[in-house]
Amino acid sequence: MNRPLEGKIIVITGATGRLGTAFCKAVLEAGANLVATDLDKSATQQKLRELQDAFGQDRVLPLAADTTNKGVAGPLRGGGGRSVRRVDALMNNAYPRNANYARRFEDATYEDLVEHVGLHAGGYYLACQRFLELFKRQGHGNIVNMSSIYGVVAPRFGIYAGTAMTMPVEYAVIKAGVLHLTKYIASYHRGQGVRIRCNAISPGGIRDAQPQEFLDRYNASATSKGMLDPKDINGALLFLLSDASEYVNGQNIVVDDGWTL
Numbered sequence: 248m249n250r251p252l253e254g255k256i257i258v259i260t261g262a263t264g265r266l267g268t269a270f271c272k273a274v275l276e277a278g279a280n281l282v283a284t285d286l287d288k289s290a291t292q293q294k295l296r297e298l299q300d301a302f303g304q305d306r307v308l309p310l311a312a313d314t315t316n317k318g319v320a321g322p323l324r325g326g327g328g329r330s331v332r333r334v335d336a337l338m339n340n341a342y343p344r345n346a347n348y349a350r351r352f353e354d355a356t357y358e359d360l361v362e363h364v365g366l367h368a369g370g371y372y373l374a375c376q377r378f379l380e381l382f383k384r385q386g387h388g389n390i391v392n393m394s395s396i397y398g399v400v401a402p403r404f405g406i407y408a409g410t411a412m413t414m415p416v417e418y419a420v421i422k423a424g425v426l427h428l429t430k431y432i433a434s435y436h437r438g439q440g441v442r443i444r445c446n447a448i449s450p451g452g453i454r455d456a457q458p459q460e461f462l463d464r465y466n467a468s469a470t471s472k473g474m475l476d477p478k479d480i481n482g483a484l485l486f487l488l489s490d491a492s493e494y495v496n497g498q499n500i501v502v503d504d505g506w507t508l
């Protein structure tokens with residue numbers, strides 16, 4: 248079996264969400280050892296324990312970690328319980344939202360926009376900053392940030408017509424920001440004598456329980472499948488986490504079945 252991540256230690260945030268669950272499984276199948284982190288809620292912690300049960304106590308370290316907390320990397324530096332001394336890669340995949348997320352543009356408030364940018368883009372920044380301290384000490388590190396096609400192109404609002412859905416303004420601001428954070432970090436370490444790289448993945452829409460009229464309109468702009476399944480993003484992630492992408496730095500891989508063409 249091809250195990251491109253054999254021996255690597257990888258941290259994934261938002262590990263028990265829809266995409267996070269698929270990513271955790273994919274990196275474990277690819278041979279990595281995993282630090283799977285999510286919020287300190289009973290449901291997420293239960294899912295992290297299930298991941299450990301499925302793949303082995305020695306290969307999965309479940310951690311309660313809020314990416315908006317400055318201690319996000321604390322347990323990795325020898326805090327209570329098991330700790331990890333080396334980390335090869337961080338995947339920023341968490342998706343924090345407050346109760347007012349995804350209001351129409353006219354109804355979104357300044358406070359909610361600022362809070363979302365702080366929670367989501369700010370959380371990615373914080374996790375990057377904290378793990379980069381470790382990466383610099385160990386001389387190498389790899390970051391993959393989750394962006395979105397909506398960090399790349401403007402929304403096509405017509406696809407939401409007649410549904411309760413919209414493309415939230417805060418999401419566009421956040422995901423465009425995450426893309427530039429990615430390039431910033433990649434460039435920042437130029438010439439510092441460390442092998443640190445930072446790339447992004449921008450998925451298209453992931454199939455959930457969206458209304459059929461929306462799906463029909465969305466799928467019409469794709470080249471074959473349309474809305475994707477979480478596992479469809481795995482290939483890009485495994486590539487960026489593996490040594491096959493050793494000299495890929497500051498880039499964004501769009502996985503959207505050609506939707507943004």
Ligand SMILES: NC(=O)c1ccc[n+]([C@@H]2O[C@H](COP(=O)([O-])OP(=O)(O)OC[C@H]3O[C@@H](n4cnc5c(N)ncnc54)[C@H](O)[C@@H]3O)[C@@H](O)[C@H]2O)c1
Binds near residue numbers: 260263341450451454
């Ligand atoms: N689902 C899509 O259609 C889609 C498309 C493109 C990009 N993305 C991106 O992929 C990533 C994952 O999305 P998803 O659909 O799996 O979301 P999800 O809501 O299913 O999962 C997100 C996970 O993040 C965790 N989380 C929330 N706040 C956190 C915090 N402060 N600290 C740590 N963990 C936190 C949640 O508990 C949850 O398990 C997000 O960055 C999202 O923007 C999703």
